[in-house]
Amino acid sequence: MATQTQLLQAIANNQGNRGRSSFGEFMRTKPPTFATAEEPMDAEDWLRIIEKKLTLVRVREADKVIFAANQLEGPAGDWWDTYKEAREEDAVEPNWEEFTTAFRDNFVPAAxxxxxxxxxxxxxxxxxxxxxxxxxxxxxxxxxxxxxxxxxxxxxxxxxxxxxxxxxxxxxxxxxxxxxxxxxxxxxxxxxxxxxxxxxxxLAMNRSPQTAPQRPKGTTSSAWRPTVVTTSRPAASSNFHRPVTIQNRAPAPNQAATGSQSIEE
Missing domain, CATH: 1.10.1200 (Non-ribosomal Peptide Synthetase Peptidyl Carrier Protein; Chain A)
Structure with missing residues (x-):
């Protein structure tokens, strides 16, 4: 990080002398930082915004990666450090095309x-x-x-x-x-x-209201029961104590004849 800071300062000084955009001008555009993204398009949005700001202040191609990498923080910064360490020792500094390709492969996977x-x-x-x-x-x-x-x-x-x-x-x-x-x-x-x-x-207005019986104050829900009103009806008459009247009826003619005949026999 210390080496990168010194390099940025040197670029700012040299570009200021040549009339080119400096790192300070780039930072005055308030470029966003990037650490991680829940959605892949968030990473894509960050990359597009950075590209616009680099173009706005006319940053040289050789300096684009350095300026953009300075805005990587947290997991994204660790990723970039690991990526550079994995490159061959005699490899030239990564250009903007390599940076954007590697960034998209890691944070905006095709799958x-x-x-x-x-x-x-x-x-x-x-x-x-x-x-x-x-x-x-x-x-x-x-x-x-x-x-x-x-x-x-x-x-x-x-x-x-x-x-x-x-x-x-x-x-x-x-x-x-x-x-x-x-x-x-x-x-x-x-x-x-x-x-x-x-x-x-x-529908609610057309329904007949149904009110529940009110519970007297001071009574518990378990002890209180709603009063049930019943209608008194006369008890049904019982035949148990009714007097029985026995009537002597004259036997039918056939029965009388039959009876007298049996006696004669």
């Missing part, structure tokens, strides 16, 4: 880029809101630049991933721009939410 591209192609709204779907769409679209050649293809891909109730109305419309499409979808989603809210509210 991860393909994985992100495939994820973008399978992207669907699902249970998310339109805004959440848009955020994920925008994030993954950076890995699928070949699939989105123009804004029309971007519009078609976004509509394709919408849920059925939102995709149908959007297919039959003309969209001036991608932002115009987003505005329409967001309004449609909000309108559907309002309609659903009003429907549930009407």
């Amino acid at each position: 991860v880029m393909r994985m992100k591209n495939n994820e973008f192609r399978r992207l669907q709204q699902g249970n998310t809101t339109v805004q959440e779907y848009l955020n994920r769409f925008t994030q993954l679209a950076r890995y699928a630049t070949r699939d989105l050649a123009d804004e029309e293809e971007k519009i078609d891909k976004f509509i394709e991933g919408l849920n059925d109730e939102l995709r149908g109305p959007m297919i039959g419309q003309d969209h001036d721009s991608f932002q115009s499409l987003i505005n329409k979808v967001v309004r449609l989603e909000n309108d559907r939410k309002v309609v659903e809210h009003n429907r549930k509210r009407r």
